[in-house]
Amino acid sequence: METSTKKMTFPSAFSILFIILLMAIGLTWLIPSGAYSKLSYDNIEKQFIVKTYGNPDQRYPATEQTLNQFNIKIQLSHFTNGIIKKPIAIPDTYQRVTQHEKNAIDMLHAMVDGTIEVADIMVFIFILGGMIGVINKTGAFNAGLMSLAKKTKGNEFSVVFAVCVLMLLGGTACGIEEEAVAFYPILVPVFLALGYDAIVCVGAIFLAASMGTAFSTINPFSVVIASNAAGIPFTEGIGFRTIGLILGGICVIIYMRWYCKKLTANPAFSYTYEDRQAFYDHYMKDIDPNATVDFTFKRKLILILFCCAFPLMVWGVMFGGWWFPQMAASFLAITILIMFISGLPEKELIHGFTHGASELVGVTLIIGLARAVNIILEQGMISDTILDYLSHLVSGMHGSVFIIGQLLIFIFLGLIVPSSSGLAVLSMPIMAPLADTVGIPRDIVVSAYNWGQYIMLFLAPTGLVLVTLQMLNIPFNKWIKFVMPIVGCQFVISSILLIIQVIMYGH
Structure with a gap:
């Protein structure tokens, strides 16, 4: 008698988010709905507007x-x-409101609405994919990769090290998150050509960028807006944040070095060894490592233009007030320029663009589905209830216990509100004054917010993790296995630095 056993497979990113959507709906039935009054600034009328549930705007x-x-x-x-654009929660105004239970129909609407809300990100990703498709048609990637592989022979980790450092700096300076998606299509083939796997790709880009963002020093989208919402200059606490950045960066680089050495010694050590061929075929299908491709002046110029798109993007975000529409427009302009330089037939270029864009459809849909989870929680009006409960939970604690409690709270809130700026304006007006009651500076609470939230965002399916894993075809359970040591390191570093700061102030 024959027996057949089916191999257990971990659910896909879509299935994980669908399950989380169902859980979010359940929470809207279990957690009481509530709301803080919110204050915002009307730039046209030059007035403050206070919105209170059930009452006319004041x-x-x-x-x-x-x-x-x-x-x-x-x-x-x-x-x-215009530094603070989102509504600010007003302390001591929380009130229970009519229960806003959500249902299956609401879930379907949220899935559509979530996709519409992230349309700007989707367009950016499609244009990025189209750019990659066009450059693949020119042969510039193939020629550039072969040249890089020859120059780094025997010193392959230097490329990983350089990418990690750049991502750490980008994270701490401007909070590279969604923008990091732009780096995968170009860097993944590089790492594969050097003999590494999908985990190295996500580690060098997402892991390093997230560690840099976790220990933000001047990031305007997290620590700056959080400090403003807490009523303090963002420079307060920057010394300890810098120390955290250095320690966290060292942990990431040492961990990546360990993994790469293990992988080089034994390719079967790879956490994604079973899927290695499919991953290689997907990202290297247009690149023949055995082919001889001349690295001509035209191809070098195309790669230079492509590489210029990224510092231009970072500059635009940091100093030009850019967001995804502006970034997409800059990438599109460079793509059109590359098309003219390539000299290839128009039909071939358009096919390359549309084919490259089509390969990222799944990634963009994941972003919309993740946003649907946030919509359900927002419409269910349970985020403010959770924040109110947690703020009372830590109020009046001893300084050291209080700050570790804050760290744990922000780890949890990072799952509920994965937006760094959104969590800052929601929580800081409520949490920062609690520091006054226990006699510690507010900048320590800002650090607890930033460090705690990003401990969770290494793991939270509602953040960018599933988007990244979908792009690299990495199962979520494999990512958890890889990232947990870094999560543990960050928690330890954060806890020690927070307690040291509390002790320095006599608590």
């Missing part, structure tokens, strides 16, 4: 007196200059 003069009236310790200029 308008107030945009003055320091109004902010003091609502116990909001934020400089008026942060509102008037």
